[in-house]
Amino acid sequence: MAYSEENKKEAYDKFEDLVNMSASEIEKWLKTDESKAVGQDSGDGESIGRKSAKHIVQILKMKKQDLNEDDFHHIHKVISYISRHSAQRPHGDVSKTDWLYSLKNWGHDPQKK
Incomplete structure (x- = not known):
């Protein structure tokens, strides 16, 4: 699916609003046991969320200008x-819930202000 420039802008803005963890925060989170304990297996032992x-x-x-169609497809999936x-x-x-841990695997920490 090809995304229009308007669709890309809207999606990226929404992505920026929802993904409230930085790249380094996500990388640190992925090293935790809590991150590894939740989510649906993707078929190779790692969850879809991870x-x-x-x-x-x-x-x-x-x-932003270097993102490709695959990246925008993933952005829509994340949203x-x-x-x-x-x-x-x-x-x-x-x-201490799987609900929280799962959201953090998708880059969103609902407890973060």
């Missing part, structure tokens, strides 16, 4: 996941 996080880190380190998963917030303290 693979997504690695692509998010690449996107965050790139210049969709974070939006959908955020709406499923459990009641009470979420600080």
Whole structure:
């Protein structure tokens, strides 16, 4: 799918709003046991969310003008996941929940101000 320049701008702006962890914060998070413990297996022992996080880190380190169609496809996937998963917030303290850990694997920390 080819994205228009307007679509790319809207998607990137939304991505910047939702992905509130820096590349280094995500890389540090990926080293934790909590990160490794959640998510649907992608078929090779690593979760889909952890693979997504690695692509998010690449996107965050790139210049916006250097992003390709595959990167924008992933940006749309990230926006969709974070939006959908955020709406499923459990009641009470979420600080030690799979819900939180999963969102952080997608670059979003809902506890971050």
